[in-house]
Amino acid sequence: MRFYELWIGLRYTRAKRRNHFISFITGTAIMGMVIGVAALIAVMAVMNGFDHTLRSRILAVTSDVIIQGNGVPVLDWPTAVKRLSTVPGVTGVAPYVQAQAMLSHDGLVSGAVIEGIDPALENRVNKLNQDMKMGELQSLQTHPWSIVLGRALARQLGVTVGDKITLISPQGGVTPLGVTPALRQFTVVGLFSVGIYAYDSGMAYINLGDAQRLYGLNQGVTGLRMQIKDPFAAPAFAAHLQQQLGAAFYIQDWTQTHENFFKALSMEKLVMFVILSLIIAVAAFNIVATLVMVVTDKETDIAILRTIGVTPRSIMLIFMVQGGIIGLFGTLLGVFFGVLLALNIPTLVPAIEQLFHVQFISPEVYSISQLPSKLEPWDVIHVAIAALIMSWIATLYPSWRASRVAPAEALRYE
Numbered sequence: 001m002r003f004y005e006l007w008i009g010l011r012y013t014r015a016k017r018r019n020h021f022i023s024f025i026t027g028t029a030i031m032g033m034v035i036g037v038a039a040l041i042a043v044m045a046v047m048n049g050f051d052h053t054l055r056s057r058i059l060a061v062t063s064d065v066i067i068q069g070n071g072v073p074v075l076d077w078p079t080a081v082k083r084l085s086t087v088p089g090v091t092g093v094a095p096y097v098q099a100q101a102m103l104s105h106d107g108l109v110s111g112a113v114i115e116g117i118d119p120a121l122e123n124r125v126n127k128l129n130q131d132m133k134m135g136e137l138q139s140l141q142t143h144p145w146s147i148v149l150g151r152a153l154a155r156q157l158g159v160t161v162g163d164k165i166t167l168i169s170p171q172g173g174v175t176p177l178g179v180t181p182a183l184r185q186f187t188v189v190g191l192f193s194v195g196i197y198a199y200d201s202g203m204a205y206i207n208l209g210d211a212q213r214l215y216g217l218n219q220g221v222t223g224l225r226m227q228i229k230d231p232f233a234a235p236a237f238a239a240h241l242q243q244q245l246g247a248a249f250y251i252q253d254w255t256q257t258h259e260n261f262f263k264a265l266s267m268e269k270l271v272m273f274v275i276l277s278l279i280i281a282v283a284a285f286n287i288v289a290t291l292v293m294v295v296t297d298k299e300t301d302i303a304i305l306r307t308i309g310v311t312p313r314s315i316m317l318i319f320m321v322q323g324g325i326i327g328l329f330g331t332l333l334g335v336f337f338g339v340l341l342a343l344n345i346p347t348l349v350p351a352i353e354q355l356f357h358v359q360f361i362s363p364e365v366y367s368i369s370q371l372p373s374k375l376e377p378w379d380v381i382h383v384a385i386a387a388l389i390m391s392w393i394a395t396l397y398p399s400w401r402a403s404r405v406a407p408a409e410a411l412r413y414e
Contacts, residue, residue, distance in 0.1 A: 025286060025289055025290045025293065026290045026326060028286050029283055029284075029286035029287045029289075029290050029326055029330065030283075030326055030329060030330040030333070031283075031330075032279065032280075032282055032283030032286055032330070033280060033283040033284075033326075033327060033330025033331060033333075033334055033387060033391070034330050034333045034334040034337060035279060035283075035334070036276065036277075036279030036280035036282070036283050036334065036387070037280060037330070037331055037333075037334025037335060037338055037383055037384070037387050038334045038335075038337040038338035038341060039276055039279060039338070040273065040276040040277065040279070040280070040338070040383045041334070041335065041338030041339060041341070041342055041375075041379065041380055041383050042338055042341045042342045042345065042373075043272055043276055044269070044272070044273065044342075044376070044379040044383070045342035045345065045373045045374060045375045045376070045379070046342075046345065046371060046372065046373055047265075047268065047269045047272060048269075048373075048374040048375070048376050048379065049345075049371070049372025049373040049374040050265070050372055051265050051269070051374075052372065052374045053195075053372045054196065054261075054265070055262075057194045057195045057196050058194075058196065058254070058258055058261075059126070059127070059231060059254060060126055060127040060128060060130065060131055060194050061126055061127075061128055061131070061194050061196075061199050061203070062126065062225075062254050062257060062258070063094075063125040063126055063225035063226055063227055063254065064125075064226060064227050064228045064231050064234040064237075064253060064254050065225070065226040065228065065234055065237060065238050065241065065251065065252070065253050065254075066223055066224070066225055066226070066251065066252045066253075066257065067080075067084075067223050067224045067225075067226065067241070067245070067249055067250075067251050068222060068223035068249065068250045068251075068252075069222075069223065069248070069249060069250070070247065070248055070249060070250050073217050073220030073221060073222065074095070074220060074221050074222070074223055074224065075219065075220045077095045077220075077221050077224060080093075080224060081093045081094070081095065081121075081224065084224065084226060089228050089229050089230070089233075089237065090226055090227070090228055091124065091227045091228060091229055092121070092123075092124025092125045092226065092227040093121070093124070093125065093224055093225070093226050093227075094117065094118060094121035094122050094124055094125045094224065094225050095117075095118060095121070095208060095221040095223070095224055095225075096115055096116060096117050096208070096221060096222055096223060096224070096225055097114075097115065097116030097117075097208060097211035097212060097215060097217060097221050097222045098113065098114070098115050098116075098222045098223075099113075099114050099169070099211070099215050099222075100112075100113060100114070100170065101114045101167050101168060101169050101170070101204075102167075102168040103149075103153070103157060103165050103166070103167055103168070103204065104157075104165065104166040104168060105157045105158060105159050105163065105164075105165045105166070106158060108156065108157050108158055110153060110156045110157055110201075111202070112149075112153060112202055112203065112204045113202055113203055113204070114167070114204050114205075114206060114211065115203065115204070115205050115206070115211075116205075116206050116207065116208045116209075116210065116211020116212065116214075116215075116221075117140070117205055117206075117207070117208055118141075118207075118208045119137050119138050119140050119141045119207070120138075120141065122137065123137075124227060125225040125226065125227040126225070126227070128192060128194075128205075131192045131193060131194045132148075132190055132191070132192050133151055133191050133192060133193050134160070134161045134190055134191040135148065135161045135188075135189050135190025135191060136189075136190060137190060137192075137205070139189035139190055140189065140190075140205065140206065140207045141207060143187060143189050144207070144210070145184065145185065145186050145187065145206075145210055146186060146187050146188075146189040146206070146207065146210075147165065147167070147186040147187070147188055147189065147204055147205065147206050148188075148189060148190040148191070148192060148204065148205040148206075149188055149190075149191055149192075149203075149204050150191070150192060150193065150194075150199060150200035150201055150202065150203045150204065151191045151192065151193040151200050152193070152197060152200035152201035153200065153201050153202065153203070153204065154188065154191050156201065159188050160188065160191070161188055161189060161190060161191060162187070162188065163187075163188050164185050164186065164187050164188070165185070165186055165188060166183055166184070166185055166186075167183070167184050167185075167186050167206075167214070168182070168183055169182040169183075169184070169214055169215065182214065184214060186206065208221070231254065234253035234254055234255065235253050235255055235256075237253070238251045238252065238253040238256075277386060277390075280386065280387050280390055281390055283330065283390075284327070284390040284391055284393065284394040285394065287323050287326055287327060287391060287394040287395065288394045288397060288398060290323075290326065291319055291322065291323050291394075291395060291398030291399070291402075292397075292398045292401065294319070294322065294398070295319060295398050295401055295402040295405070298402075299405055302315055302402055302405045303405060306405070312403035312404070313403065315399075315402050315403045315405070316399040316400060316402060316403040317399070318399075318402070319395065319398055319399040319402045320392075320395045320396075320399045322395075323391065323392075323394060323395030323398065323399070324391060324392060324395060326391070327387065327388060327390070327391020327392065327394070327395075328388065328391070330387070330391070331384055331387040331388055331391065334387065335380060335383070335384050338380070338383070339375065339380060342373055342375045343373070343375060345371055345373040346370050346371065346372075346373060349370060349371045350370060
């Protein structure tokens, strides 16, 4: 591009419009670009906030890596705990027993996943102790046949700390009448809430020794849970560990145990990006309309430039500069307001809720007191690039049309 093409394009952009309607369409195109870019950046930040919050809460009750016996209990787990604790990058190892059961209280029954844990070791592999709302996780060690329930599960059963519930295990004894389920009374010593309904309504924890006796595992456990320094390195760590231990063990990392959940979040984020990009696409169509009318308005100028030797390619570049500046200006303003909005969502949303007396997110349902927001620089870059590409594509047809203006036809009635 030569200097005069850029200079003329800039002059056309700065020039006062003789046609006020063209000025209005230009302003609309810029505002549309600003709104589209800002909205997309803000929504992506909210999606990232939800993703980060949910990942943190899932990691509070699950471990980075899980090792299970391939269809059989892990017997010599104390030795395995000592050996795995010395592996570089491992910060904690704890055994667990997992099984299904029914919980009953005063005629109310609910199914749950029962996990037997060692409270002394459990704090090394998750943050469940930080999510205790009533009681303490350590009470499982000091009170025999005690249980910690999710708060939603306790609400379904109508119990609180100190109440007794009946655990019905399918692993019962064999009698002449057939297999009978095992029943055992437990005392509720704590309630937890991680903010994810599936866990709060379907999980219960008991002492590891109680679980082994209840499910007839003797000294065996279902598996071992591991915590590592970098949770995002868990897939590679699990794959390496699987190669070392062989087919006798089944190893999963936290991304596999919740694979469908995180895939759904990624799909939602992609769909929101595509849908909100349509706002930017509409603004780009406004750029097309603006440049088409500018080309019509400037046909005489184009004809004069052609008669003094300006090539069709240069004419095309002049109007591409003009449309590109509109898109660039709208994109930069959109990025500025989008980043500003994304950084202030936790403050703005409560103010709007208070002003209009509405509540966007109920803490009782979602266990989130405010709309989360996490601004990712790469998202901002991707949105800006997408907006600039759409703006550039929008300049192609009007610029090509300008390059096809015939000087003789344009100057016939001048």
